[in-house]
Amino acid sequence: MAVLLHYVPGVLLCVSLYWEQLFTSPLNQRPIIGVLAVETGEGFKRFGKSYIPASYVKILESAGARVAPISTELTEAEYTELFHSLNGVLFPGGTAPFQNSRFAEISAIFYNLTLKKNDEGVHFPLWAICLGFEELTVLTSGENLLTTTNTYNLPLPLNFTKDALQSRMFKYFPKYLLQALQVKPLAGHYHNWSISVKSFTDNKNLTNFYKILTTNMDSEQVEFVSTMEAFRYPIYAVQWHPERSPYEWNATWNIPHSSEAVQVAWYLADFFVNEARKNSCHFSNTTEEEKALIYNYPPIYSGNISKFEQIHLID
Ligand SMILES: *[C@@H]1O[C@H](CO)[C@@H](O)[C@H](O)[C@H]1NC(C)=O
Ligand SMILES: *[C@@H]1O[C@H](CO)[C@@H](O)[C@H](O)[C@H]1NC(C)=O
Ligand SMILES: *[C@@H]1O[C@H](CO)[C@@H](O)[C@H](O)[C@H]1NC(C)=O
Ligand SMILES: *[C@@H]1O[C@H](CO)[C@@H](O)[C@H](O)[C@H]1NC(C)=O
Ligand SMILES: *[C@@H]1O[C@H](CO)[C@@H](O)[C@H](O)[C@H]1NC(C)=O
Numbered sequence: 001m002a003v004l005l006h007y008v009p010g011v012l013l014c015v016s017l018y019w020e021q022l023f024t025s026p027l028n029q030r031p032i033i034g035v036l037a038v039e040t041g042e043g044f045k046r047f048g049k050s051y052i053p054a055s056y057v058k059i060l061e062s063a064g065a066r067v068a069p070i071s072t073e074l075t076e077a078e079y080t081e082l083f084h085s086l087n088g089v090l091f092p093g094g095t096a097p098f099q100n101s102r103f104a105e106i107s108a109i110f111y112n113l114t115l116k117k118n119d120e121g122v123h124f125p126l127w128a129i130c131l132g133f134e135e136l137t138v139l140t141s142g143e144n145l146l147t148t149t150n151t152y153n154l155p156l157p158l159n160f161t162k163d164a165l166q167s168r169m170f171k172y173f174p175k176y177l178l179q180a181l182q183v184k185p186l187a188g189h190y191h192n193w194s195i196s197v198k199s200f201t202d203n204k205n206l207t208n209f210y211k212i213l214t215t216n217m218d219s220e221q222v223e224f225v226s227t228m229e230a231f232r233y234p235i236y237a238v239q240w241h242p243e244r245s246p247y248e249w250n251a252t253w254n255i256p257h258s259s260e261a262v263q264v265a266w267y268l269a270d271f272f273v274n275e276a277r278k279n280s281c282h283f284s285n286t287t288e289e290e291k292a293l294i295y296n297y298p299p300i301y302s303g304n305i306s307k308f309e310q311i312h313l314i315d
């Protein structure tokens with residue numbers, strides 16, 4: 001510290017931003033994020049039982065993480081073992097029932113383990129997108145409070161709440177990008193279910209757990225939550241799809257591809273992967289690590305039959 005005192009005040013300010021990191025354990029520069037596989041629906045059934053769109057893998061890789069797919073076919077003991085080898089988990093979008101599906105069961109296991117691990121003092125982040133976001137509201141409230149909205153294939157600007165700019169998710173975004181997010185339709189919505197602001201604020205389990213960061217209004221005047229983060233846990237959720245802007249190109253879908261939309265995707269990924277760098281969990285050895293990684297499931301081209309350019313077939 002004595003050395004730093006010789007520097008100009010601006011540098012000291014800069015150092016104080018990273019004060020916490022300087023005096024805690026060093027960051028883990030090799031984070032591995034688990035991504036839940038989703039059961040194949042109509043379009044992909046003939047390929048196998050579950051898949052992960054490659055865009056979720058690429059967005060995490062773009063920010064310096066590797067991905068381990070989470071199969072739909074493990075036992076609870078195997079999920080638990082895998083969980084403890086990971087540095088974070090992502091619940092992706094897709095189509096699956098919120099209750100009584102493998103997606104619901106497996107996300108419940110990983111959600112519970114995430115809470116427990118953080119309660120034990122390990123910083124273990126969870127990022128939920130679209131279906132993942134909706135599932136989180138079910139997991140945290142213990143019931144399905146979702147309503148239908150007219151938000152299918154619709155890019156929108158975000159309405160930020162009062163304290164969103166001080167949120168962990170957004171506070172390190174460049175100012176010009178936050179301004180762009182508020183006025184330009186950079187956030188792509190592709191969902192029929194939402195948690196309305198009313199249902200959210202009427203439920204104590206949700207209001208005690210999450211801070212609403214952004215909301216949107218649909219064409220039927222239903223105001224719904226579009227971004228939220230947990231107060232006491234590194235749990236982050238977007239109802240929209242940042243990963244599609246840089247990586248999905250099917251022209252029948254209205255996907256924002258501007259430089260700003262792509263930057264939003266990267267800043268969110270960078271934020272989340274940095275959260276995952278804050279724990280040092282790891283596989284028991286490199287053989288186990290290699291077996292678990294997504295590289296064992298090379299992507300196949302699916303751009304001519306679906307909204308995804310590439311998918312990884314998992315089970
Ligand atoms: C998760 O935790 C909740 C609350 O403790 C419990 O009701 C539920 O059964 C747990 N689910 C799983 C899959 O562990
Ligand atoms: C939601 O809150 C009620 C009490 O208001 C509680 O009994 C219930 O366990 C909570 N559910 C979850 C999933 O935390
Ligand atoms: C959402 O609704 C649209 C029509 O409004 C329908 O075409 C689409 O299949 C629905 N999507 C899902 C995931 O249910
Ligand atoms: C933002 O909120 C206002 C006021 O509720 C609403 O009129 C507007 O439609 C919302 N904008 C978007 C993009 O959802
Ligand atoms: C790696 O770990 C696994 C499981 O803990 C163990 O079975 C295996 O023998 C280990 N391999 C090496 C090369 O250490």
Ligand SMILES: *[C@@H]1O[C@H](CO)[C@@H](O)[C@H](O)[C@H]1NC(C)=O
Binds near residue numbers: 301304305
């Ligand atoms: C889609 O592309 C794949 C790979 O190029 C090809 O094998 C398949 O026949 C195509 N399917 C359709 C329906 O065009």
Ligand SMILES: *[C@@H]1O[C@H](CO)[C@@H](O)[C@H](O)[C@H]1NC(C)=O
Binds near residue numbers: 307
């Ligand atoms: C685009 O997506 C639609 C449905 O989401 C799909 O039917 C179509 O095959 C996809 N590919 C192209 C090139 O349109």
